[in-house]
Amino acid sequence: MPILIRLGVFFIWVLAAVSVERLLLLNVLASAQWNPSAGSILNTSSISPSxxxxxxxxxxxxxxxxxxxxxxxxxxxxxxxxxxxxxxxxxxxxxxxxxxxxxxxxxxxxxxxxxxxxxxxxxxxxxxxxxxxxxxxxxxxxxxxxxNMNNVTYDAKTNRATIQPGVRWGDALQQLEPYGVAPMGGRLGNIGTGLLLGGGISYLAPENGWSTDAITEMDVVLVNGQQVTATANNQYSDLFRALKGGGNRFGIVTRFEVEPIRVGRSTDKNWYGGVILVSQSIILHERGLQSVLIASTPLSNKSSLISLQYPESSVEALIRATHTFIETNTDPRAAVLVILGYVMRNGRPIASHTVAYFYRGSNLPREVFGDFLDIPSDFQHLAPVSYQEAASIFGSGDYRESGERFSGTSFAGGPEKCLKAYKDFRRFALESTYLVNSTVLALTPIPRHQIQVARNRGGNALDPSLQPYISAHWHTVLLKGQEQIPPKVELGLQWLMRQNPPSAGAPLDMNESDATQNVYATYGNYEFLRRVYRKYDPTRFNVRYSQGPIGL
CATH class of the missing domain: 3.30.43.10 (Uridine Diphospho-n-acetylenolpyruvylglucosamine Reductase, domain 2)
Structure with a gap:
């Protein structure tokens, strides 16, 4: 009897085990999908590795x-x-x-x-x-x-430079200087070649288009590891155009071939302009009232530069002059960058409003820059510069010990939207005095001839309407060592973006926008980019496994 009992228990255990296995198998089958091309069942219920x-x-x-x-x-x-x-x-x-x-x-x-x-x-x-x-x-x-991929080479016969992806623009500028040419890179020396994939602005832009428009050929590694060479005229011409402003979503570029611009050597003072910080405006808070003290404090004796530092009272005139400039100026040799900023010192916002002017010529023509030069300023110094000096005037832009935030917008039409944006920005700055190191509203005029020359060179992903506009961005540098952005600052930046949306037909600058902004949706080539992305990344691998611009 004990033997029969033990045998009965054993058979019951076997049947139970088989039943459990069958149940598990049924569960797997129920959650599986039939793949007709492979002729097999794909298990979708298994837990994916972390x-x-x-x-x-x-x-x-x-x-x-x-x-x-x-x-x-x-x-x-x-x-x-x-x-x-x-x-x-x-x-x-x-x-x-x-x-x-x-x-x-x-x-x-x-x-x-x-x-x-x-x-x-x-x-x-x-x-x-x-x-x-x-x-x-x-x-x-x-x-x-x-x-380790940071070489720059130049072929004088074809006027083509080959730039590897690890190069920074300051280094590229220096390595091409002996040939009297310069790359269309960025306005800070520490910026890398990723700028090209987001469009890119240099002081050469009004005459030559976005930095990305100088690209003539790219070697691109697609998400599956395949490498292709993309040009404007081969079978990958759609990929080529998408990468010219489309960001990091379409592949990894391992080689850029670009057409540099003939600007002369560093000893050739064939430009006029520049910018240095020469004064500060300290805004004092007292019983809800704000008064402005102008304290002129020269910080440099660079004799080869023009420097204009504007008091707070001149900001409206600066913004209006900037809009007049993009609407009326037809000289592509002129470039302007307006920087309206505040630096925080011991809870006091120090206003620092500066404009950089550059002109390929021997002076600043009054018919081009007159509205700017007539605005009251604290200091100005006019003199010839080389392009290498102009492109290096803001230094490297290194903030490694501080957190940063970018957010962007754009303004087409009259100056009213831009004036409102500055008013909102000023409010944000004055409410962030103990929370940030500095914050600026930078305004880059995009003239009609820049848009046209970009189209003439084959076009890019941005494809703005043929209307002049101002590309604007807020750049906020947090306190040194501050490991998280304060909630009040984050809310303030989100408020700035909501209050000041981009104008229709005036695309955001991908390189200087916030990660929450759908930059692609502001592009004229948005639908084209979506089609190209589906073609080269049909499983949406890049979007699922790496971070970058949203909207594709």
Missing amino acids: PAVKGAQACTRLRDELGSEVVHLCGEGVYVEAIQNPNSLYNSFYRPACVVAPQEAVHVQKAMATIYEERAHYAVMSGGHTAMTGWNTVQDGVLIYFT
Whole structure:
């Protein structure tokens, strides 16, 4: 009897086990999908590995395939350098699973193929200048860091420069100077080549278009690791145009071929203009009233520059002059950058309103700049400059020990919208005196001839209406070492964007906008970009596994 009982218990256990297995199998089958092309069942109920696991798996494979000279793990020298490289402090808090520092394009191909197969999160860093959190770094994923691909070459016969993605514009400017040419890069030397993918503005823009319009050829690694060469006239012409302002969504560029501009050597003073900070306006708060004290404090004796520092009372005139400039000026040799800013010192906002003027010629023609020059200012110094001096006047723009925030807008039509935006910005600045280090509203005139020359050169992703406008952005630098943006500052910046939306037909500048803004939707080529993205990334891998512009 005991034996029969034991046998009965055993059979019951076997039947129960079989039943459990059948139930589990039925559950799997119920949640599975039939893949007719593969003739098999795909299990969709299994728990996907975490991003950390996927990142670790990708890094293990890449380390084995590419070696320790290319793939760097936590604590190793290049890894530490990479996580400290972002210009915004907030992006230095991310910890990738590994850093891939490619030495040639094939390393990028292998890295992306592995990332794609492992479904790992990833990011790409060239100059590291973006203020958008997570755009140039990644947590627990693979960071592709272009520190070792930083060569610039020039072919005088074809007037073409080849620029690798790890180059910064200050270095490119210096390396091309002996040939008397300059790249259409940025207005700060520390900015990397990622600027080209977002459009890019230089002092050469009014005469030559956006920086991205100088590109003639690109080598591009697609999300699956395939590399293609895109030009305006080959089978990848749609990809070529999408990358000219479309950002990091369409692939990783491993080589830019660009047409530089003949500007002369650094000893050739064939430009007129420049800017230095020469005075400060301290705004005092007393019983709700604000008074302005102008304290002229020269900070430089650079004799080769024009510097105009404007008091608070001149801001409205500056904004009106800027709108008159874009509406009436037809001389493409003129460039203007208006910077309306506040620096906080011991709870006191110090107003610093400066305009940079540059002109390819021997003076500043009054018919072009007269409205600006007639506005009362605290100091001005006019003299010839080389283009290399003009392009370097604002230095590197390095804020590595502070967090940054960008947000953008645009103004077409009369000056009223811009005047309101400044009024709102001033309110934000005065309410943030103890919370930020500095904040500026920068205004870049986009004249009609800049838009036309961009179209003549084949067009770009932005494709604005043929109307002049002002591209504007707020740039806020937080307190040194401040690890989180204060809620009041965040709310204030969101309020500024809501109160001052971009004008129709006047696209936002992707390089200087907030991550929450749908920059693509402001582009004239928005629907074209969506089609191209679907073509080259049909599984939406980039959108799902890396951070960047929204809207595709």
